[in-house]
Amino acid sequence: MTNNAPANTPIRRALISVSDKTGLTDLGQALAARGVELLSTGGSAKALRDAGLTVTDVADVTGFPEMMDGRVKTLHPNVHGGLLALRDNADHLAAMETHDIAPIDLLVVNLYPFEETVAKGADYDTCIENIDIGGPAMIRAAAKNHAFVSVVVDVEDYEKLLGDMDQHSGATCPKFRKKLAQTAYARTAAYDAAVSTWMASAIGVETPRRRAFAGTLAQTLRYGENPHQSAAFYLDGSDRPGVATAVQHQGKELSYNNINDTDAAFELVAELDPNYGPACAIIKHANPCGVALGATMVEAYKRAFDCDRTSAFGGIIALNQPLDGATAEEISKIFTEVVIAPGADADAMEIFRKKKNLRLLTTAGLPDVTAALLSYRQVSGGLLVQDKDNGHISENNLKLVTKRSPTDAELADLLFAWKVAKHVKSNAIVYVKDGATVGVGAGQMSRVDSSRIAARKSQDMADALGLAAPLAQGSVVASDAFFPFPDGLLAAAEAGATAVIHPGGSMGDKAVIKAADDAGLAMVFTGMRHFRH
Incomplete structure (x- = not known):
């Protein structure tokens, strides 16, 4: 912001070019009623004229018609000079006069619906055609020159704009323009993030050199995990x-x-x-x-x-x-x-x-748990990014490794327990009986401790229900990762488990299998791990 920038900047000339026409004619009428000259393009200009408003086509300002299927219409010095010129800089003012460039005080732009196009499953070429070029260029120019130019990229800011103008006699104040500029840059960043993320997927780049994430504020939260932490929820x-x-x-x-x-x-x-x-x-x-x-x-x-x-x-x-x-x-x-x-x-x-x-x-239904999604978490100095755990197994994926096979009832419970274990913090131990969990051990440093905690909970609940035997008696047990030694398996057997499901693959598998056979357990390997930290 220049040192001599006026406190409030009158809005006399506005350029409006929007894909989302929501509230467009109301905004145009409100601006015209405040004496603002309207410039516009394509469908926006037509909608404003249909509402009875006087509109100047950008093509008349640039001296060039829209061309190349609308790809080129605002990329011109008469537009960008009007947005970028510093109004308190003598050289800028001289250049404007020499080249007949008029100032643009307000830019209202929302971008081609790229995100919506991708969400509809459009083909590659259609998605490419819905990447906006002129819009982001104008938005960035206007936001950079927020000392003099107001830039609006969201429909929900139309009323705020008019309110600020009314409060300042047809002008906008510096604080409001700064806020609009920040919102504008966040919008173009989110837009570019959507494009780059889609393109990485479309061309099969699993680990792009640069990855961008973006979200839209849904809710400012009272606090985060604890009251001293500020937090917000983004979509x-x-x-x-x-x-x-x-x-x-x-x-x-x-x-x-x-x-x-x-x-x-x-x-x-x-x-x-x-x-x-x-x-x-x-x-x-x-x-x-x-x-x-x-x-x-x-x-x-x-x-x-x-x-x-x-x-x-x-x-x-x-x-x-x-x-x-x-x-x-x-x-x-x-x-x-x-x-x-x-x-x-x-x-x-x-x-x-x-x-x-x-x-x-x-909700409108259940989420597709097999969908290919990304999950990420922040670490000091970076982000860890991975595929969301959408791994699933069926009966056909199981490898029987003990002398005894699970019964049909045990098999059904094993598969159920495995689905639950996927969602328990590691080290995870889940006891299941007749389609219901009867003991859960989560988040322990030792798998043996998780087994014992889950067994203890099954005993405590049995006591509360007035039952003679622990809930885990006659259950099956799932472990999210392999048992490296027999001790965790034996703890589960002591709790009353009769069948076991876990990934297998440990150097100690032979000892664990022998312990299962000695205890008369049925055990199957999944070949898949479900760590959840």
């Missing part, structure tokens, strides 16, 4: 069903931890195909404390709840089918932070309305 623009695209029907706004845990819960329950019946997952601190199938949704919830009633208090509940009244009634018996499901019936909605602090989210 990546995808339509993947989940917490980011869900409709919230009631309750306080979601917190950072709510969003994180709700995502974990919904991604887990999406592993359980609703075509095979109702399923419920209860999450606490991003780890499942109960997951179960049921003949009805209320049965699935009760069975999940009975895995660890203590941890379920204040938890997050995810369902793979719409919420019904009977399930809502049962959930209402304890405090629950969030319930997320692909729909909710009228009875459920009415029951939950009495629980003011419970957040109910509904």
Whole structure:
């Protein structure tokens, strides 16, 4: 910003060129009513004229018609000179006079719908044609010269622009222009990120030299994981069903931890195909404390709840089918932070309305857990980027390594336990019996400790339910990674497990297999690991 820039800059001449015509004519009429001259291009100019407004075509300003199928229309000194000229610089003013360049005080541009085009599955050439060139160039020019030029790239800023103009007698103030400029640069950065990410995928570059990420602010959060941390929630623009695209029907706004845990819960329950019946997952601190199938949704919830009633208090509940009244009634018996499901019936909605602090989210469906997505996390000085863990196995992928084969019931539970273990923090141990978790050990430095913790929880819950035997008695057990030594396996056997599923591949496999045979266990290898840190 130049030292002599005026505090407020009057808007006398505006260039409007938008792909999204939402609010366009209202904005044009409001600007014209304030005495602003309108310049425009193509469809924007037509829409403004159809509204009865006087509009100057950019082609009349540049002396060149739009050409090359609209690829070239604003890339001209009469446009960029009008946007970039410093109004307090004598040399700039002289150049404007010499070349008959008039100043442009306001630029309103939103870009070709590249992201939407990609989302619709358009072919390569169509996506390329929807990469905007002139728009980003003008936006960057106007944003650079925000000492004198206002640049608007979002429809939601139209009213703010008019409000600032009214507050300053037809001008905009420096603080507002700076904010508009920051938003503008963020928009072009996000746009370029979308283009580069799409192109890397389209041409098969798995690890591009440079990778850009972008998001749109959805919510400023009260705080992050802890009250001393500031936080916000950004959307990546995808339509993947989940917490980011869900409709919230009631309750306080979601917190950072709510969003994180709700995502974990919904991604887990999406592993359980609703075509095979109702399923419920209860999450606490991003780890499942109960997951179960049921003949009805209320049965699935009760069975999940009975895995660890203590941890379920204040938890997050995810369902793979719409919420019904009977399930809502049962959930209402304890405090629950969030319930997320692909729909909710009228009875459920009415029951939950009495629980003011419970957040109910509904989605358009379940996320595709097989989709090829990226996940990333920040480390000091960089980002770790990897494919999202969408690995799945079926019965055909299993390798029997013990003398005894699992029974049909054990096999079904082993596959279920494996799906749950994928969503438990490592080292993960999951006991399952009859389609329900009966003990979960998570996040321990030792796999033996995870086995023992899960077994202890199964004993504690059995005591709470007044049962003679631990819940894990007669269960199967899943481990997210191999047992390097027999001790972890033997701890599971001591807890009552009769069959085991884990990746295998350890140098100690022979010893572990012998221990399983000696204990009469059935054991299968998956050949796939599911570490989750």
